[in-house]
Amino acid sequence: xxxxxxxxxxxxxxxxxxxxxxxxxxxxxxxxxxxxxxxxxxxxxxxxxxxxxxxxxxxxxxxxxxxxxxxxxxxxxxxxxxxxxxxxxxxxxxxxxxxxxxxxxxxxxxxxxxxxxxxxxxxxxxxxxxxxxxxxxxxxxxxxxxxxxxxxxxxxxxxxxxxxxxxxxxxxxxxxxxxx
Amino acid sequence: xxxxxxxxxxxxxxxxxxxxxxxxxxxxxxxxxxxxxxxxxxxxxxxxxxxxxxxxxxxxxxxxxxxxxxxxxxxxxxxxxxxxxxxxxxxxxxxxxxxxxxxxxxxxxxxxxxxxxxxxxxxxxxxxxxxxxxxxxxxxxxxxxxxxxxxxxxxxxxxxxxxxxxxxxx
Numbered sequence: 104x105x106x107x108x109x110x111x112x113x114x115x116x117x118x119x120x121x122x123x124x125x126x127x128x129x130x131x132x133x134x135x136x137x138x139x140x141x142x143x144x145x146x147x148x149x150x151x152x153x154x155x156x157x158x159x160x161x162x163x164x165x166x167x168x169x170x171x172x173x174x175x176x177x178x179x180x181x182x183x184x185x186x187x188x189x190x191x192x193x194x195x196x197x198x199x200x201x202x203x204x205x206x207x208x209x210x211x212x213x214x215x216x217x218x219x220x221x222x223x224x225x226x227x228x229x230x231x232x233x234x235x236x237x238x239x240x241x242x243x244x245x246x247x248x249x250x251x252x253x254x255x256x257x258x259x260x261x262x263x264x265x266x267x268x269x270x271x272x273x274x275x276x277x278x279x280x281x282x283x
Numbered sequence: 284x285x286x287x288x289x290x291x292x293x294x295x296x297x298x299x300x301x302x303x304x305x306x307x308x309x310x311x312x313x314x315x316x317x318x319x320x321x322x323x324x325x326x327x328x329x330x331x332x333x334x335x336x337x338x339x340x341x342x343x344x345x346x347x348x349x350x351x352x353x354x355x356x357x358x359x360x361x362x363x364x365x366x367x368x369x370x371x372x373x374x375x376x377x378x379x380x381x382x383x384x385x386x387x388x389x390x391x392x393x394x395x396x397x398x399x400x401x402x403x404x405x406x407x408x409x410x411x412x413x414x415x416x417x418x419x420x421x422x423x424x425x426x427x428x429x430x431x432x433x434x435x436x437x438x439x440x441x442x443x444x445x446x447x448x449x450x451x452x453x
Contacts, residue, residue: 178423178426178427178428181423181425181426182423182426182428182430235412236411236412236416236433237409237410237411237412237418237431237433238409238410238411238412239407239408239409239410239431240407240408240409240410241407241408241409241429242407246427247427247428247429248426248427248428248429249428249429249431250428250429250430250431251430251431251433252430252431252432252433253432253433253434253435254434254435
């Protein structure tokens with residue numbers, strides 16, 4: 104069977120040494136793209152964690168607790184929970200990266216560890232009394248909120264919420280502030 | 284008869300007869316004047332042809348032609364020994380179809396995730412390491428909130444017993 108020009112060019116294209124060199128070049132290009140994407144995604148992420156107490160009472164017995172306000176209060180009210188009031192026990196803002204877990208203390212007996220897993224995914228480990236009680240791996244893009252909760256005494260509840268926030272404004276340099 | 288004699292004499296001159304037949308032909312040449320004359324004529328003709336053949340020479344030597352043939356043979360042998368692995372042969376035959384299907388599938392998945400057609404719940408993993416508790420999760424799409432609820436069955440037994448909630452909030 105004679106080779107048409109199209110067949111000849113295709114035969115040249117599928118020549119084994121050329122295929123190998125093309126595959127090597129494509130692999131190298133893919134590695135460069137992935138590594139640059141990895142570099143881009145390894146930047147620190149800013150998150151906020153809150154320890155919240157839910158109750159049907161109008162006031163909290165602890166005077167240091169503040170009534171929860173803002174969009175987070177609205178979200179919890181819209182959810183089908185039975186509690187009428189939510190109080191903020193603690194709030195922490197922190198940054199995470201993909202290298203190590205960030206420990207965030209929420210109360211005397213409770214802390215969380217958070218790590219960036221890339222592609223907007225995070226891992227949140229909840230510890231109570233030094234024991235890990237829950238681990239959650241999930242995507243946490245902007246406007247998304249993760250809440251881990253459970254029952255508390257006297258028909259109340261506790262929540263630990265984690266969500267992304269904007270980076271805090273950078274503080275001016277001490278020299279610039281002194282000159283002014 | 285004469286034709287048969289010519290063939291015998293020709294074979295005798297070329298040395299193609301067996302020893303027995305050669306002796307018979309040689310004896311015939313001795314006694315038969317016709318055979319002797321024919322034999323002499325054939326000898327002279329053969330000598331004339333050998334001595335007066337024009338020497339024709341090719342511009343390339345025979346070694347040149349043989350080296351070309353040898354090179355082609357070795358090239359064919361190498362192609363046979365270094366045959367591509369099976370997966371590369373498969374790719375060669377189906378590279379167009381496989382790459383097209385792969386790109387289409389990747390685009391569909393990416394689009395589904397980007398347009399939130401695929402719930403992010405499918406991408407989450409929840410691990411409950413404590414045996415005495417169970418957990419379940421639910422997601423509110425409207426509030427963009429995922430709630431992981433830790434249920435401790437033993438907390439319903441007695442309020443005096445500590446539960447994970449007390450450990451965490453206090």
